[in-house]
Amino acid sequence: EAGVAQSPRYKIIEKRQSVAFWCNPISGHATLYWYQQILGQGPKLLIQFQNNGVVDDSQLPKDRFSAERLKGVDSTLKIQPAKLEDSAVYLCASRLGRPSDTQYFGPGTRLTVL
Amino acid sequence: AQSVSQHNHHVILSEAASLELGCNYSYGGTVNLFWYVQYPGQHLQLLLKYFSGDPLVKGIKGFEAEFIKSKFSFNLRKPSVQWSDTAEYFCAAKAPGNNRKLIWGLGTSLAVNP
Numbered sequence: 001e002a003g004v005a006q007s008p009r010y011k012i013i014e015k016r017q018s019v020a021f022w023c024n025p026i027s028g029h030a031t032l033y034w035y036q037q038i039l040g041q042g043p044k045l046l047i048q049f050q051n052n053g054v055v056d057d058s059q060l061p062k063d064r065f066s067a068e069r070l071k072g073v074d075s076t077l078k079i080q081p082a083k084l085e086d087s088a089v090y091l092c093a094s095r096l097g098r099p100s101d102t103q104y105f106g107p108g109t110r111l112t113v114l
Numbered sequence: 115a116q117s118v119s120q121h122n123h124h125v126i127l128s129e130a131a132s133l134e135l136g137c138n139y140s141y142g143g144t145v146n147l148f149w150y151v152q153y154p155g156q157h158l159q160l161l162l163k164y165f166s167g168d169p170l171v172k173g174i175k176g177f178e179a180e181f182i183k184s185k186f187s188f189n190l191r192k193p194s195v196q197w198s199d200t201a202e203y204f205c206a207a208k209a210p211g212n213n214r215k216l217i218w219g220l221g222t223s224l225a226v227n228p
Contacts, residue, residue, distance in 0.1 A: 040221075
């Protein structure tokens with residue numbers, strides 16, 4: 001079974017530029033998450049999708065971050081414009097559907113904002 | 115606010131030493147608990163989880179954790195660590211329900227010296 005795929009793996013941009021990350025969850029997984037992990041901290045949930053609907057985006061900085069999962073499969077997370085403090089690893093995870101199901105994580109995208 | 119605290123940020127052990135990593139959570143009611151591990155250069159992956167039943171949970175690679183409700187704790191243990199256990203360990207908790215989000219601890223970095 002293929003895992004959660006993310007691209008790119010690394011991205012370096014200057015502040016005020018825009019960037020987009022892509023995630024393809026495990027086939028059949030209804031729930032998709034985007035997390036931000038700053039060095040030395042645990043993952044912080046940015047947004048949770050159930051199929052193509054948003055379940056929780058309470059911690060998403062909506063003035064600069066946006067995410068979509070139009071067909072309920074893959075998803076993109078965008079930052080525009082980026083700030084220095086956005087430097088982090090952006091993790092995508094997916095879960096089959098039941099609350100007891102495990103979240104499976106992708107390799108992450110390491111973003112450096114200069 | 116709900117929170118998860120991990121007592122040790124950095125742990126250094128020699129091979130064959132016993133390991134115990136502390137985790138406390140601040141939920142008042144029923145809680146689901148998780149330990150995730152991130153080996154160097156690899157994805158976050160689930161070590162073990164507690165939803166209900168036997169409070170002593172067995173995970174992969176010889177790890178176990180005990181849920182002690184009265185102490186709001188879910189400590190991770192392994193009787194004899196190996197060099198390959200060098201990794202970052204994260205404790206996480208969530209209230210039951212399909213759309214409840216995981217609350218993560220800051221993580222514990224474990225280094226095992228051969």
